[in-house]
Amino acid sequence: MNKPINLQSKFELFNEHWSPKVIAELNDYQFKLVKIKGQFTWHEHKETDEVFLVIEGFMGIEFKDFKVTLKEGEMIVVKKGEQHKPFAFEECKVLIIEPRGVINTGDTGGDLTSENDVWI
């Protein structure tokens, strides 16, 4: 620890989409980088809020009654238990912050479920 972590350098270490990689822990919270492109699956996290911070590009999140778009330098808090579906037309680089142990698809499952707690 105590070493600066350069986000763009870490993004260069992987290419998969929808596969979050852990870069740091703050107590029992994790900082994860993810590259996204296309449509994710509808899901929720019953036990926790989740933060998305866009590092590069544009992304959107559909909620049940509306959708939002986010660009570089913008963040959003998705509240606990809130159904959401992230998407991006072009590849977007995102920092996710949430407690250790959160599965990317919540309990929806499916092909987009990523291995958890993978560090880079």
Place this chain on the structure above:
Amino acid sequence: MNKPINLQSKFELFNEHWSPKVIAELNDYQFKLVKIKGQFTWHEHKETDEVFLVIEGFMGIEFKDFKVTLKEGEMIVVKKGEQHKPFAFEECKVLIIEPRGVINTGDTGGDLTSENDVWI
């Protein structure tokens, strides 16, 4: 909630240095923006780790045996109980992430102690 938060727009809402402003909560964690310039005070947070993510500019952190510098797009985790002293030669814009209730100077006190839990 569920509204995108633009970090640069939030930074435009205040000018003080060393005075963190809360912009969002993730469960019981807070996201705080701070503008820093000059030397902060030596302090520690006995109960929690703390994350600094540089949004614009350059900052440094002195630890007891070494110092680090961080630029835009770089973050660091300062571990619980670790004495540290942030500094910046020119104004630097920083996102801090830590549990609700953390005081900026720890229990060191002094003139640089900022009012806590101020939202913008």
